[in-house]
Amino acid sequence: MSTQTMQAIPVHNYGGPEQLKLEEVQRPEPQAGEVLIHVHAAGVNPADWKIRQGLLKDFLPMQFPYIPGLDLAGVVEEVGPGVTAFQKGQAVFGQSTKGTYAEYTTASGETLALKPKTLNFDEAAAIPAGATTAWQALFDHGELQAGQRVLIQGAAGGVGSFAVQFARWKGAHMIGTASTSNVDFVRSLGAETVVGKSFMMWILCWTQWARKPLNLHCKR
Numbered sequence: 202m203s204t205q206t207m208q209a210i211p212v213h214n215y216g217g218p219e220q221l222k223l224e225e226v227q228r229p230e231p232q233a234g235e236v237l238i239h240v241h242a243a244g245v246n247p248a249d250w251k252i253r254q255g256l257l258k259d260f261l262p263m264q265f266p267y268i269p270g271l272d273l274a275g276v277v278e279e280v281g282p283g284v285t286a287f288q289k290g291q292a293v294f295g296q297s298t299k300g301t302y303a304e305y306t307t308a309s310g311e312t313l314a315l316k317p318k319t320l321n322f323d324e325a326a327a328i329p330a331g332a333t334t335a336w337q338a339l340f341d342h343g344e345l346q347a348g349q350r351v352l353i354q355g356a357a358g359g360v361g362s363f364a365v366q367f368a369r370w371k372g373a374h375m376i377g378t379a380s381t382s383n384v385d386f387v388r389s390l391g392a393e394t395v396v397g398k399s400f401m402m403w404i405l406c407w408t409q410w411a412r413k414p415l416n417l418h419c420k421r
Contacts, residue, residue: 209303211266215255221269221302228305231281235307238293242326243301244272268300273308274316274325284310292316294325296333327359335363339371347372356392357383365390 205228212220231237249269251257274294277287287293287310294316297308316325338360339345351368355361356377368375369391377392387395 207304209268209300211268211300212253212263213266215253215258215263217254218250220253226268226303229299229307231279231284231307233282234284234310235281236277236284236287236293236310236313237279237281237305237307238273238275238297238313239278239305240273240275240301240303241322242274243270243303244326244328244330246271246330248330268303268306270301270303271296271298272326272329273297273301273306274322278305280310281307286310287313287315292322294320294322294328296329328363331359332363334360335367339364339367345371345373349373351375353377353392355379356387356390356395362387362390365392 206225207228208223209226210221210223211226214220229237248257248271252261252263253269272294273296274292277289277291277293279289280287292315293313295308295313297306297312299306299308316322320328339351343351345351345368351364351373353361353364353368353375354377356365357379361377361379365375365377365387375392376394376396377387377390378396378398379387381397384395384397
């Protein structure tokens with residue numbers, strides 16, 4: 202068992218932000234198939250506070266104390282038995298089920314990827330949840346194919362912005378909806394048509410595209 206410690210933010214009870222307190226806890230050790238990561242940035246997602254407040258406890262109960270956070274970017278500190286894809290010193294990003302509001306965390310090697318050199322740690326940590334959700338919605342559940350039409354609502358958000366890019370990569374025909382101030386941004390991501398959120402434009406959107414397309418409604 203490791204005797205090294207680290208700074209982390211364990212949650213001891215359901216509640217509000219007052220539950221988030223910095224503490225000194227035991228540093229984890231990587232098990233078989235896991236990677237120990239020195240966390241440089243942790244993503245913060247809506248699910249984090251919903252879990253902390255107990256809003257999801259009926260189907261996602263937590264055992265206290267637990268460390269919040271799923272998304273991360275950092276540097277490999279150590280690899281566990283059986284890990285060959287990563288080595289100490291590499292910059293990575295991805296997800297961990299062990300919590301990321303900490304100096305160190307462990308993660309399965311299957312949920313990590315090398316961080317692109319063009320992204321800093323903060324940018325990389327903001328990718329996993331939104332990108333994974335968009336991918337699953339479009340391809341695992343929606344079974345999107347090249348040439349199909351897809352309506353992406355909330356296309357400028359954390360999920361929608363990835364969905365637009367994935368749909369474009371797949372060769373789908375898409376329309377994105379966004380606030381007027383984000384129309385140019387969504388168009389720059391690859392949306393063929395972008396509709397500003399006004400009543401008349403929503404009508405146009407549905408009459409032209411709602412004939413059985415894949416409809417992805419993305420909340421920020």
